[in-house]
Amino acid sequence: MTSDTVISARDLSLTFQTNDGPVHALKDVNLEVQKGDFVSFIGPSGCGKTTFLRVMADLEHPTDGQITVNGISPEDARKARAYGYVFQAAGLYPWRTIGGNIRLPLEIMGYAKADQDTRVQRVLELVDLAGFEKKFPWQLSGGMQQRASIARALAFDADLLLMDEPFGALDEIVRDHLNEQLLELWKRTSKTICFVTHSIPEAVYLSTKIVVMSPRPGRITDVIESPLPRDRPLDIRDTPEFLEVAHRVREGLRAGHGDAV
Numbered sequence: 142m143t144s145d146t147v148i149s150a151r152d153l154s155l156t157f158q159t160n161d162g163p164v165h166a167l168k169d170v171n172l173e174v175q176k177g178d179f180v181s182f183i184g185p186s187g188c189g190k191t192t193f194l195r196v197m198a199d200l201e202h203p204t205d206g207q208i209t210v211n212g213i214s215p216e217d218a219r220k221a222r223a224y225g226y227v228f229q230a231a232g233l234y235p236w237r238t239i240g241g242n243i244r245l246p247l248e249i250m251g252y253a254k255a256d257q258d259t260r261v262q263r264v265l266e267l268v269d270l271a272g273f274e275k276k277f278p279w280q281l282s283g284g285m286q287q288r289a290s291i292a293r294a295l296a297f298d299a300d301l302l303l304m305d306e307p308f309g310a311l312d313e314i315v316r317d318h319l320n321e322q323l324l325e326l327w328k329r330t331s332k333t334i335c336f337v338t339h340s341i342p343e344a345v346y347l348s349t350k351i352v353v354m355s356p357r358p359g360r361i362t363d364v365i366e367s368p369l370p371r372d373r374p375l376d377i378r379d380t381p382e383f384l385e386v387a388h389r390v391r392e393g394l395r396a397g398h399g400d401a402v
C-alpha cells in the first residue's frame with residue numbers, strides 16, 4: 142500500500158445470513174486501487190459487484206478481512222465525505238429542480254448558500270447540463286437525469302466516485318455518449334472511479350483496470366491492467382488492442398461461470 146492507494150482490500154469476505162442459509166457474497170477478495178484509476182467490476186448477476194461497492198461506501202460490513210478507503214476505515218472515509226455514489230437509477234427527487242437535487246447533499250452538509258450556488262453551477266457545467274438548473278427531473282431525458290445524478294455525486298468534491306451500473310437502463314447510443322463524457326470528466330478531474338457494469342465493451346472502453354468476478358462464492362478471478370492509452374475516441378473499440386482486452390475479459394467470465402453475462 143502506498144500513499145496513492147485509494148482502496149485496499151485484504152482477504153475481504155462478506156457472508157449474508159439468510160433464511161435459506163449463508164450467502165457468500167464476497168470471498169477472500171484482494172484488490173488495490175490507486176489514485177486516478179478507472180476500475181470496472183464485471184461479472185454475472187450475484188457475483189458481489191454491488192456488495193463490494195457498498196462495502197467501500199460503508200453501507201455493508203465485511204464479515205472477515207480488511208478494507209481501507211484512502212488509508213482509513215470505510216466508516217471514517219464516509220464521515221470524511223471521501224466518495225460520491227451514483228446508483229443504477231438516477232434517484233432524483235421529482236419535486237425538486239435539477240439544481241435543487243444537486244444542492245441537497247450540500248444543504249445537508251451545511252455548506253453556505255453562496256458556496257452551494259457556485260458548486261451547483263460548476264458541476265452542471267462538468268456534466269454538460271449548464272442552463273438546466275431550474276428544470277424538473279421529468280423534463281429531462283433518462284441520460285440527462287443520469288448526468289444530473291453524477292453532478293450530485295461530484296458536488297462536494299470527493300476524489301472517489303463509486304458508480305453502480307449508472308448507464309445500464311439507457312439505450313446504446315445514449316450510453317456511448319455518456320461513456321465518452323464520463324471519460325472526459327475523469328481525465329479533466331483526475332478522480333478515482335469504481336464502476337460496476339455488465340457490459341464488456343463498456344468496461345474495456347472506460348477502464349485502466351478491469352476486475353472480473355464470478356459468483357457462488359463472489360470472488361475476483363482476473364484483474365486486467367488495460368494497455369489502451371488514456372485518450373480513447375469511441376472508434377478505439379474497432380482496434381485489435383481493444384478486441385484483445387475484450388477477449389481476455391470474455392475468457393475470464395467464461396472460466397468463472399460458463400454462462401453468458
Ligand SMILES: Nc1ncnc2c1ncn2[C@@H]1O[C@H](COP(=O)(O)OP(=O)(O)OP(=O)(O)O)[C@@H](O)[C@H]1O
Binds near residue numbers: 164165
Ligand atoms: N442484503 C442482502 N441479504 C442477503 N443476501 C444478499 C443481500 N444483498 C445481496 N445479497 C446476495 O449476495 C450476492 C451478491 O449480490 P450483489 O448484489 O452484490 O451481486 P451483483 O454482482 O451486484 O449482482 P447484479 O449484477 O445482479 O446487480 C447475491 O447472491 C445476492 O442475492
